[in-house]
Amino acid sequence: xxxxxxxxxxxxxxxFAVVMFVFVSPASAIPxxxxxxxxxxxxxxxAWPVLNDFGRAFxxxxxxxxxxxxxxxxxxxxxxxxxxxxxxxxxxxxxxNQLTDQGVKDIGSGGIADASIDLLMAGVLTKNISFLVVxxxxxxxxxxxxxxxxxYFTRVIxxxxxxxxxxxxxxxxxxxxGHRTIDLTDGYLLYSYHPGVPSGxxxxxxxxxxxxxxxxxxxxxxxxxxxxSVSVFTAHDSQGxxxxxxxxxxxxxxxxxxxxxxxxxxxxxxGVFGVVANYPTQFLTSAGTPIPGSGSNLQASSRxxxxxxxxxxxxxxxxxxxxxxxxxxxxxxxxxxSDGVTPADRNGTWNGGFVEAIWVPPADLLHWxxxxxxxxxxxxxxxxxxxASNYNNQDQYTLGFRYTIAYSIRDEVAFHAEVxxxxxxxxxxxxxxxxxxxxxxxxxFAY
Amino acid sequence: xxxxxxxxxxxxxxxxxxxxxxxxAETGDVKTGKLVYERYCMxxxxxxxNGQGEAAEYMSIKPRDYRQGTYKWRSTPSGSLPLDSDxxxxxxxxxxxxxxxxxxxxxxxxxxDVIAYIKTFSPRFAAEKxxxxxxxxxxxxxxxxxxxxxxxxxxxxxxxxxxxxxxxGDGPSAHELKDDWGNPIVPYDLTxxxxxxxxxxxxxxxxxxxxxxxxxxxxxxxxxxxxDAWDLVHFIQSLxxxxxxxxxxxxxxxxxxxxx
Numbered sequence: 144x145x146x147x148x149x150x151x152x153x154x155x156x157x158x159f160a161v162v163m164f165v166f167v168s169p170a171s172a173i174p175x176x177x178x179x180x181x182x183x184x185x186x187x188x189x190a191w192p193v194l195n196d197f198g199r200a201f202x203x204x205x206x207x208x209x210x211x212x213x214x215x216x217x218x219x220x221x222x223x224x225x226x227x228x229x230x231x232x233x234x235x236x237x238x239x240n241q242l243t244d245q246g247v248k249d250i251g252s253g254g255i256a257d258a259s260i261d262l263l264m265a266g267v268l269t270k271n272i273s274f275l276v277v278x279x280x281x282x283x284x285x286x287x288x289x290x291x292x293x294x295y296f297t298r299v300i301x302x303x304x305x306x307x308x309x310x311x312x313x314x315x316x317x318x319x320x321g322h323r324t325i326d327l328t329d330g331y332l333l334y335s336y337h338p339g340v341p342s343g344x345x346x347x348x349x350x351x352x353x354x355x356x357x358x359x360x361x362x363x364x365x366x367x368x369x370x371x372s373v374s375v376f377t378a379h380d381s382q383g384x385x386x387x388x389x390x391x392x393x394x395x396x397x398x399x400x401x402x403x404x405x406x407x408x409x410x411x412x413x414g415v416f417g418v419v420a421n422y423p424t425q426f427l428t429s430a431g432t433p434i435p436g437s438g439s440n441l442q443a444s445s446r447x448x449x450x451x452x453x454x455x456x457x458x459x460x461x462x463x464x465x466x467x468x469x470x471x472x473x474x475x476x477x478x479x480x481s482d483g484v485t486p487a488d489r490n491g492t493w494n495g496g497f498v499e500a501i502w503v504p505p506a507d508l509l510h511w512x513x514x515x516x517x518x519x520x521x522x523x524x525x526x527x528x529x530x531a532s533n534y535n536n537q538d539q540y541t542l543g544f545r546y547t548i549a550y551s552i553r554d555e556v557a558f559h560a561e562v563x564x565x566x567x568x569x570x571x572x573x574x575x576x577x578x579x580x581x582x583x584x585x586x587x588f589a590y
Numbered sequence: 591x592x593x594x595x596x597x598x599x600x601x602x603x604x605x606x607x608x609x610x611x612x613x614x615a616e617t618g619d620v621k622t623g624k625l626v627y628e629r630y631c632m633x634x635x636x637x638x639x640n641g642q643g644e645a646a647e648y649m650s651i652k653p654r655d656y657r658q659g660t661y662k663w664r665s666t667p668s669g670s671l672p673l674d675s676d677x678x679x680x681x682x683x684x685x686x687x688x689x690x691x692x693x694x695x696x697x698x699x700x701x702x703d704v705i706a707y708i709k710t711f712s713p714r715f716a717a718e719k720x721x722x723x724x725x726x727x728x729x730x731x732x733x734x735x736x737x738x739x740x741x742x743x744x745x746x747x748x749x750x751x752x753x754x755x756x757x758x759g760d761g762p763s764a765h766e767l768k769d770d771w772g773n774p775i776v777p778y779d780l781t782x783x784x785x786x787x788x789x790x791x792x793x794x795x796x797x798x799x800x801x802x803x804x805x806x807x808x809x810x811x812x813x814x815x816x817x818d819a820w821d822l823v824h825f826i827q828s829l830x831x832x833x834x835x836x837x838x839x840x841x842x843x844x845x846x847x848x849x850x
Contacts, residue, residue: 181645181689185629197630200695208691210684211784219648366695402697409699457622458697459629505621508628552633552645 174589175226175265176201177552179218180208184555184589189463190503190512190545191555191587192323196400196410196458200367205273205297205307206265213267224266230327230559232256232585239578240571247572253582257283261290263589271297275313291354305362312356315394316372318416318450318467321352325501325514326541328581329563331467332518337444338473338491340527342535342570345491346477347444348380349392349420355379357387368400383426383438390438392420398450409461412452416469420444424476442476448496460505468496470523478526487526495520495537512545514561536568545587554590559583618699623707626700631708634689639711641771651688652773654804659712660770662802663787665723668809673720677705679788686784724799727816729791732824740825743818747810752777757829770804777807780829794823 177184184191187198194202207213215222235253243250259282265275273295280287293311300306314322321334334352337345357376363369374394377384384390398414423438448469454461471493478487499516503509518539525534543561550556563581571577627635634653636643641655654661663680664672681701684692693701709715730736744750752767754760757780769775778786787793798819801809810819 180691181634181648182630182691183633186633196695196697197693208684210691211687211782212689402699404698409697457619457625457700457703459622459626459700459703505625507624509625 174552174554175222175224175263176206177554179222179224179266180212181552183552184550185509189461190325190501190514191547191557192320193325193463193501194320194323196367200363203307203361203363203367203370204304205267205271205295207267207271207273207297214269215267216269218267222266224264226263226589227260228263228587228589229258229260230585230587231258232327232583234328235582237580240575241577242572247575251580268294273297303362304365307361309359309361312354313359313374314354315351315359315374315376315418316361316396317351318396318414318448319465319497319499321350322354325499325512325545326516326543326561326563327559327585327587328561328583329518329539329541329565331497332520332537332539332565333446333448333467333469333471333495333497336471336493336495336520336537337477338471338493338522338526338535339478340487340525340530340534341481342567344479344481344483345473346424346479347378347420347422347442347473349378349422349444350380351394351418351420351446353379355392355394357392368402370398372396378420378422378444381422381438382433383423383435385436389436390421390423390441392418394418407455408453409456409458410452410454412450414450415448416450417447418445422477440476442474444471444473444477446471456505460503460509461501463501463503465499465501466496468494470494473526475526480527488528489524489526491526492523493520494523510547512547514541514543514545516541531569531574534569537565539563539565543583554588556586556588559585559587618702618704618706620703620706620710622700623703623705626696626704627707630693630696631704639708645689649689651775652769652771653689655771656708656711658770658804659714660804662804664720664800664803665796666721666800667724667811668801668803670721671714671718673723674705677708678702681705683788685786686789687778687782687786724796724811726792726795726799727820729795729823730817730820732827736821736824737828739818740821740823740828743814743822744825747814747822749822752806753780757781757826767806769806775805780826781831783830785826791820791823791827794826795819798822 187194187201189195201208212218232255233253234256235251237249237251239249241248241250259280262278264277267273275291275293277289277291278287279290289312291312291314293309293313295307295309297307298304299308314320319331321330324330330352335350337347339345355374355376355378357374359372359374361372375387376392377387377390378392381390396414396416398412400410400412402410421441421443423440424442425440426433427437428434446469448467451466453464456462473491475487475490478491479485480487497516497518500514502513504511520537522532522534522536525532541561541563543559545557545559547555547557561583565579567577569576632643634643634645635641635656636646639656641653643653646653659671661672661676664670664676666672678701681693684690750761751763752761754764759777759779761777764777767775767777785794787797798814799809799811801807
């Protein structure tokens with residue numbers, strides 16, 4: 144019976160997909176960098192929004208091609224450094240084993256999701272000083288916030304690329320960007336996971352994938368094949384913190400790329416990364432609200448990991464495999480037990496990671512992208528000794544495709560479809576597993 | 591599942607790396623080169639290689655039309671096809687002041703493949719071979735005397751007619767020039783601190799001897815001695831305020847290292 148219902152839902156989505164595919168018209172406007180340099184999205188993005196080598200170097204070099212047409216004086220006067228990105232989406236979500244007044248239920252709902260937009264403002268102010276400002280939101284709740292804002296100083300020491308400095312709210316240099324994920328519904332579990340019994344009881348809300356306020360030091364060689372990044376920042380959403388210096392957190396990342404002149408593997412990469420995100424657990428308050436900058440008794444969430452990327456086939460149309468594996472630890476000072484009062488028994492430790500595959504089939508004009516990912520979390524030491532060893536273990540599968548209907552030096556519009564499934568051990572009612580499934584169909588466009 | 595992946599990961603990566611060294615190809619792959627072209631080049635140079643991509647109409651310096659096999663930047667004599675290394679040089683360095691970026695961050699394989707594909711736009715590459723590269727004698731060295739002699743050469747060969755007396759690309763004929771495709775073309779401003787075809791002194795020398803095919807810039811190989819050519823190189827370098835920084839190849843021969 145359930146299988147029959149799922150089939151009906153699938154068929155409805157399939158019809159919807161065909162309709163969208165046939166009738167969507169390309170948007171016509173001007174994406175900032177594409178217009179500025181007359182390059183299509185494909186120049187910088189292996190598969191939008193994942194950067195390729197050229198795009199990574201362009202970003203690391205402060206959005207400069209360094210051929211005399213970068214800054215506001217030498218660029219064509221028509222260049223206006225603003226682009227818009229939005230994804231109208233049909234989203235169906237079902238979550239199992241939820242407690243309601245009518246008993247334990249599986250709840251599913253679908254419809255056109257409330258969309259928000261990204262205003263992407265970025266460019267070069269003057270030689271070797273660039274900027275990015277991203278107001279985001281504008282959804283039905285009326286909220287707008289600055290997702291990102293920074294100034295970036297490149298080649299700080301003479302003409303060396305080995306020291307560039309970014310100041311402001313920025314995305315730390317993750318193995319795979321949390322803001323440029325190929326999928327649009329689920330983030331990387333590794334970045335946001337915190338141990339806790341019950342799930343969600345951890346004081347720390349630090350999310351590696353979120354932008355952090357602080358300073359980044361970044362360097363690389365001439366072709367951007369060896370690179371490092373070190374960020375000092377205030378952990379996202381930490382109460383009692385004011386800036387990167389009163390409750391400092393640290394992130395480091397080193398990458399080395401290898402290229403092969405012949406053979407099926409065109410490129411490979413290995414890297415290491417680590418972060419210590421400190422959260423104040425005590426602070427002065429005013430009317431019960433923590434006073435910014437007054438935090439103390441810092442407690443750390445740390446993650447250390449390795450990564451490897453392999454590009455099989457030509458880099459222009461590769462099968463790109465990304466492996467990331469990390470060990471995480473949250474200090475017990477961040478954790479309380481089930482009663483919400485008693486401190487946890489011990490630090491919470493876990494291992495997690497993901498395997499992601501992105502394939503751009505070598506077909507004319509590179510319209511297609513197929514992708515899939517498996518994320519996992521495995522708890523090692525539960526903070527509460529009595530908790531089941533596999534409590535809050537997570538497995539997430541994502542599968543999808545993207546068809547670029549049109550791309551130009553002005554815009555890109557793509558049909559995007561994906562399904563995902565997240566299973567979390569023991570967090571449902573009465574210790575049952577909880578599974579969340581998403582089906583998403585969207586039109587993703589930027590101009 | 592997790593343990594299995596972790597356990598086999600080194601073996602998988604190792605196998606792929608070994609496979610990568612298993613074969614060798616000396617020339618680029620046209621089929622892959624077409625994909626490289628579509629990803630990076632087509633928006634300017636067009637899907638037919640005719641220089642009429644979607645971006646071309648917005649550009650004051652038009653993208654190259656590949657169909658004639660006529661290339662500005664060559665190491666070969668005027669009229670000859672370029673060598674693959676010439677095309678690689680342009681891809682690697684870009685063309686300063688134009689929309690042609692440097693593609694040095696691309697892997698060598700992609701550059702090799704796209705060169706193979708670009709050559710398919712012109713039947714000349716199948717019918718004839720490029721001539722040998724022009725031999726460039728060693729740079730005798732930058733000096734005040736050489737710059738002075740170069741200034742005289744600049745006058746003798748009437749370079750100012752197009753490039754202007756001060757080298758700023760504002761000579762009397764500057765606004766009348768057209769390329770072989772009928773597009774207006776302006777002489778290069780030699781005071782910019784960079785030269786389009788490359789910042790090495792040999793890059794400038796090569797332009798005098800090979801010319802810039804498809805443009806009004808002729809070859810002077812029949813009339814210009816190598817000594818005069820080097821003096822002219824040094825004079826042109828002296829026009830640039832960025833000389834000391836950008837013309838590193840010659841600075842080594844210049845004891846003072848100062849702009850003259």
